[in-house]
Amino acid sequence: MAVRLKDIAEDLGVSLVTVSKVLRDKPGVGETTRKRVLKRVKELNYRPNMLARSLASGQSCSVGLIVPDLVHSFFAEVARGASAVLRRESYQLFLASAEEEPELEQQEIEHLLARGVDALIIASCQNNTRGFKSLLKSKTPYVLVDRYIQKLSGSFVGTDDIAVGSMATEHLIGLGRKRIAHIGGEQISTSIERLNGYKNALEANGQPIRRELVALRAGLEEAGIETGIRAMSDLLRLRKHPDAVFCYNDLTAVGAIRCLRANRLRVPEDVAVIGCGNLRLSEYLEVPLSTVDQSARQQGEEAAILALSLIARERKPRGRHLLIPPKLIARESTIGCEHDSN
Amino acid sequence: MAVRLKDIAEDLGVSLVTVSKVLRDKPGVGETTRKRVLKRVKELNYRPNMLARSLASGQSCSVGLIVPDLVHSFFAEVARGASAVLRRESYQLFLASAEEEPELEQQEIEHLLARGVDALIIASCQNNTRGFKSLLKSKTPYVLVDRYIQKLSGSFVGTDDIAVGSMATEHLIGLGRKRIAHIGGEQISTSIERLNGYKNALEANGQPIRRELVALRAGLEEAGIETGIRAMSDLLRLRKHPDAVFCYNDLTAVGAIRCLRANRLRVPEDVAVIGCGNLRLSEYLEVPLSTVDQSARQQGEEAAILALSLIARERKPRGRHLLIPPKLIARESTIGCEHDSN
DNA sequence: ATGAAAGCGCTAACAC
DNA sequence: GTGTTAGCGCTTTCAT
Helix, strand or coil: CCCCHHHHHHHHHHHHHHHHHHHCCCCCHHHHHHHHHHHHHHHCCCCCHHHHHHHHCCCCCEEEECCCCCHHHHHHHHHHHHHHHHHCCCCCCEECCCCCHHHHHHHHHHHHHHCCCEEEEEECCCCCHHHHHHHHHHCCEEEECCCCCCCCEEEEEECCCCHHHHHHHHHHHHCCCCCEEEECCCCHHHHHHHHHHHHHHHHHHHCCCHHHHEECCCCCCCHHHHHHHHHHHHHHHHCCCCCCCCCCHHHHHHHHHHHHHHCCCCCCCCEEEEECCCCCCCCHHHCCCEECCCCHHHHHHHHHHHHHHCCCCCCCCCCCCEEECCCCEECCHHCCCCCCCC | CCCCCHHHHHHHHHCCCHHHHHCCCCCCCHHHHHHHHHHHHHHCCCHHHHHHHHHHCCCCCCCEECCCCCHHHHHEEEEEEEEHHHHCCCCCEEEEEECCCHHHHHHHHHHHHHCCCCCCEEEECCCHHHHHHHHHHCCCCEEEEECCCCCCCCEEEEEEEHHHHHHHHHHHHCCCCEEEEEEEEECCHHHHHHHHHHHHHHCCCCCCHHHHHHCCCCCCCHHHHHHHHHHHHHHHHCCCCCCCCCCCCHHHHHHHHHHHHHHHCCCCCCCCCCCCCCCCCCEEEEECCCCCCCCHHCCCHHHHHHHHHHHCCCCCCCCCCCCCCCEEEECCCHCCCCCCCC
16 A cells, blocks of 8 residues: 555665665665665655554654643644644644543543653643553653643643732732732632732732632633623622722633623723733723733743653653743733723 | 553463453453453553554554644634544544644645544645645545635535625625625635625625725735734725625634724724624624634534544545535624613 | 564454 | 464664
């Protein structure tokens, strides 16, 4: 069917091994033979069978990337970054989505290991170390991205989420807001740290941390808008409602804004809103959304670079943590429109 | 290192083949042996080496999906749909992005073929049949999604793009608009057909097709917003500017609206705007965007189902075309707000 | 510089 | 029911 090494070898009257060497730029082949082989390879449009090569060599020149949700553009950007770096190094990316289900994530890990990936990059939706058992046992190098798992000692690339929280909150404080709420998530590192950043900022500026102003909800990733609406709606039921909200992500912020306007509150005059993630459309929303950018692309790149260096054993498995500083992007939802925009 | 069939066989004092049979539910194994094998397999947490299995069996239980751009949520949804179907049938999805570069797409095709995928699903960014040569030669079944390629006789799953164009245009006509413009793309089937649908609708309703109202641009996928702004800006330079615009996609429409408002024109009172694709945030934009929904998820599902049936040789390679009817979603950008929204 | 032999982990075809 | 024998297409090691 497909052209094999053997075919080329027989064509040229040389051994299969010689052809193999030429294809992998191994020494020990005469210049003339090399030329002949290369010529024939091109003519026949030979394509090495990577299954066979991987099986024989023990490495597949591939890296797996598991994300919790591809539809979330953050992870799509991470994938793009990783893909670019890997491509440059002649590695292939196997991309899988866990659909925010820990069980699926475990399955995907198994699948990718079964296919012999040389390393794994994971933005995990698990909150414990259980699902990583067979990964650890397999000795396959791995890098966590975006979300880290307590007690997992491997390498990590992510945003400095404490900085995200404090940066956003300080921005609101700087605008003179006195009752700053937070709509956040649960369980995963990004939520926990953004909340910590929020608290840090309040404390550092002498503002009290009011428990009733912190609304923690599940499902902020997939159903961010709806969850944001409901959380905001709860916050509005307080006797004194907040004058600013720092939301876990942009989707949540969109929901919050929708809820505020439905309640005839002006953004940002009555309540300022800031999100996180800087979605492509955040600038074009009903109220252009202030947000904290996380350099998703770069995170993917760095994770891939780290993975490659682990494969090459340039670093020991005990991992480095690489934290990428976030960037504040102020738009109308916090600072209003300086000039009338209509 | 990892557990192999051989290890289990030796452990139990049976032959390797017996173990293999048990694992693949093949007949010809006694109930007691089967039980013993299964037990040991679980204990050792055995995971079949898919590289070896694929090489030996000639099939990999995997399907490749190549999309032009993962960050575009349409394709992420397609991937999600395909992934779900494949997972249900114990197939694995290998997802790759071509970044809208035909050359990269060819490379990805080669890579996936080299890894022995059983079928390929492609939302192609090529506009000719050249890049498909080795795919065709490999006899690997394939399905095109979203965009089809002239002269490629394989199977296709996509939106009925003529219906997209006529549906959107007729919606604008129904609103009494008399100078309906179109901002469209080039070269690929989706653009061409949406334009045809637009023309059909105008003709069917006795409106003239004015060349100056059709603005065709490249780069509507990646840089849709910027391109939309520029195209709209050109349309506004006409002596009599349009009173409605049907845009190739939602991103383009976002750009168009931005441009209109910057020029102090009201949407939809002065100019109605409709897009296509129904992005998640389209409802929450500065002007909630009317659009045509394409059931991306379903397209992915159908493409995967078709791919699986091709693998099973249930259908002959000469393909079916499956067109999924689009759905119109009317929002403020065309019909305005019935009730005051502020 | 070149090639023969062994083997990667598995499946398929056929014996017993 | 169970096992034996050949591969799948490649790389690796070690002779020549």
